[in-house]
Amino acid sequence: MPREARYRAIARELGRRIDSGDLPPGSRLPTEEALAEQYGVHRLTARQAMVELRTSGLVETRHGSGSYVRPLQRKLEVTVDPVTRLHRPGVIDELAVHFASGEEFRSAGLRQDPGAARRLGLPDPEVYEVATLLRTDEVPCVASRYALPPRLSDFAYDPAEGVLGALGRLGYDYRYRSHTVSADIAGPVDQEVLQVEPGAAVLVREGLLVCDGEPLCHVVRRCRGDLVALTTRYE
Amino acid sequence: MPREARYRAIARELGRRIDSGDLPPGSRLPTEEALAEQYGVHRLTARQAMVELRTSGLVETRHGSGSYVRPLQRKLEVTVDPVTRLHRPGVIDELAVHFASGEEFRSAGLRQDPGAARRLGLPDPEVYEVATLLRTDEVPCVASRYALPPRLSDFAYDPAEGVLGALGRLGYDYRYRSHTVSADIAGPVDQEVLQVEPGAAVLVREGLLVCDGEPLCHVVRRCRGDLVALTTRYE
DNA sequence: AAGTGGTCTAGACCACTCC
DNA sequence: GAGTGGTCTAGACCACTTC
The missing domain is CATH 3.40.1410.10 (Chorismate lyase-like)
Structure with missing residues (x-):
């Protein structure tokens, strides 16, 4: 039984906070650097978590600015x-x-x-x-x-x-x-x-x-x- | 004008080969190691190209086996x-x-x-x-x-x-x-x-x-x- | 100028597949 | 056991945003 990858755990945790409303739509997520420090991992590992969230459509990233919870877009x-x-x-x-x-x-x-x-x-x-x-x-x-x-x-x-x-x-x-x-x-x-x-x-x-x-x-x-x-x- | 990232160029090249039929559906792509050597980049950079192809739905990867051109699935x-x-x-x-x-x-x-x-x-x-x-x-x-x-x-x-x-x-x-x-x-x-x-x-x-x-x-x-x-x- | 994400190299070890 | 992808650390430099 392989243990869950660190970056997945981080992504899951952030996803939970988004769902619960702790991180409301439009709000900015912690920076990759901050996440890395907070979870005690390398920045690339924290970054991988952000990639996961982006791929799942929960988050959008703006180069040079930060990552933000995607606003619920009315179609x-x-x-x-x-x-x-x-x-x-x-x-x-x-x-x-x-x-x-x-x-x-x-x-x-x-x-x-x-x-x-x-x-x-x-x-x-x-x-x-x-x-x-x-x-x-x-x-x-x-x-x-x-x-x-x-x-x-x-x-x-x-x-x-x-x-x-x-x-x-x-x-x-x-x-x-x-x-x-x-x-x-x-x-x-x-x-x-x-x-x-x-x-x-x-x-x-x-x-x-x-x-x-x-x-x-x-x-x-x-x-x-x-x-x-x-x-x-x-x- | 920022030049195109290496991994994007590699992904584009592979995508072109898939479209042209050079790499037919079901065929195996070069390993990450082989791509890295071929393009003179680190394995992670070659890997990034594969991530790109996977995200675009062109390729699927089987752990321990390799990456394969996705068969055209009849819906x-x-x-x-x-x-x-x-x-x-x-x-x-x-x-x-x-x-x-x-x-x-x-x-x-x-x-x-x-x-x-x-x-x-x-x-x-x-x-x-x-x-x-x-x-x-x-x-x-x-x-x-x-x-x-x-x-x-x-x-x-x-x-x-x-x-x-x-x-x-x-x-x-x-x-x-x-x-x-x-x-x-x-x-x-x-x-x-x-x-x-x-x-x-x-x-x-x-x-x-x-x-x-x-x-x-x-x-x-x-x-x-x-x-x-x-x-x-x-x- | 400072902050933040994007790309890349180097090297390591693990997990899975296939023979 | 050899081959291959999955994860992770360390460190560097670049590009974009914001002030």
């Missing part, structure tokens, strides 16, 4: 309408304002994407891909990737209306055939686009839009897990 | 029926078999839970809480927590039918009023119940069941992010 609830089956900002009033700026355009072009092409029922792996980003208060929040059949590659996109809005304007009467949600760890691309740390949680929502029974668009949205929740309300 | 797709609005195992055939064993009982009793009580429209913060666990191949997979009004505290629970099945048998004609999905980092409780590492992704699905317009049950399901995806299909 933005983005409603997903079960009838029209479209994303709609709402619920929290400010949200409508925040998302009103529309989808920021990131890139578009023909790409090889066998998975999306298969879902779209295409014979070749090539799709027309549009990548966009939604921000709230300037913070990257939801990264979307739309895959369309190559024949739509002259697709005109206006950020104000969004990709799906543009498809509607072009006369496509689409709806969702299916949705899948899952939770991922932020990969290198997420880290860059959503500006999160390695190890952050990402909420992934994937859907297939159909129009007259024909697949029209495959959408993948990767949302910052600490900022976004998706809500469906049934009437 | 269990649990379907969520938009009509009955109930969870149904399916899609992948084996799933029905795996979940057929029912919900393993974990605990039940009166608890203080102001959040759930508020959603249930109760005057007091007390609710009757039932905690269960679903396993697939013995692996903990979905941890559920049902909150009911205290008047239902004599609620009889049979694992084979599940909590919602039992409510149906008792004559409650319930349906979901709303659902929220989000992504979290595994906290201490998740680590224990779902048996995951600190830092693992957890898919959270929260819903409110109503019966004749009255709130009946508040459900929170915490699913292992690396194993579970929730799918809704519209006909």
